[in-house]
Amino acid sequence: IERTFSIIKPDAVAKNIIGEIYHRFECAGLHIIAAKMLHLSQEQAAGFYAEHKGKPFYDNLLKFMTSGPIVVQVLEGQDAIRRHRELLGSTDPEKAQAGTIRADHAISVTQNAVHGSDSAESAAREIEFFFTEDEIC
Ligand code: ATP
Numbered sequence: 001i002e003r004t005f006s007i008i009k010p011d012a013v014a015k016n017i018i019g020e021i022y023h024r025f026e027c028a029g030l031h032i033i034a035a036k037m038l039h040l041s042q043e044q045a046a047g048f049y050a051e052h053k054g055k056p057f058y059d060n061l062l063k064f065m066t067s068g069p070i071v072v073q074v075l076e077g078q079d080a081i082r083r084h085r086e087l088l089g090s091t092d093p094e095k096a097q098a099g100t101i102r103a104d105h106a107i108s109v110t111q112n113a114v115h116g117s118d119s120a121e122s123a124a125r126e127i128e129f130f131f132t133e134d135e136i137c
Helices: 012-013 018-027 042-048 059-065 079-087 101-105 122-130
Strands: 002-007 031-038 068-075 114-116
Touching: 002 018, 002 122, 012 018, 018 079, 018 101, 031 114, 042 059, 042 122, 059 079, 068 079, 068 114, 079 101, 079 114, 079 122, 114 122
Parallel strands: none
Antiparallel strands: 002 068, 002 114, 031 068
């Protein structure tokens, strides 16, 4: 049993597909064990995406991620990190495999609907960034 961290980004919240995305997680055997909706501040977004500071897309990424509410969740299940990433598809929706969330819903490489931790280390860091242990069921 593994935990991973997931974000439904502002574009997907605006498209009213939170439930559609949650349904995919549940169908894949990923349990939502913590969740909240929030609007990231500039400081929070910069903290979360610190590793991308200086990259050409960084300013746009921060602008987008602070543009509206997001939903953050902790998912638990067998092989959760890899399974979650599989459901998301490639970062660039043009390259995302058919049937993935990004292929079906992402608008662009920046406005790409969802985020998922890419390793156990980032999952632990990202879960801790948004949740205290007593907020996780
Ligand atoms: P995420 O971390 O959100 O699951 P990822 O791991 O597939 O996505 P990262 O390389 O960590 O992608 O980039 C984080 C986010 O920054 C991407 O999800 C996307 O919104 C944005 N991004 C990444 N690369 C580009 C790019 N070349 N142009 C524009 N935006 C980008």
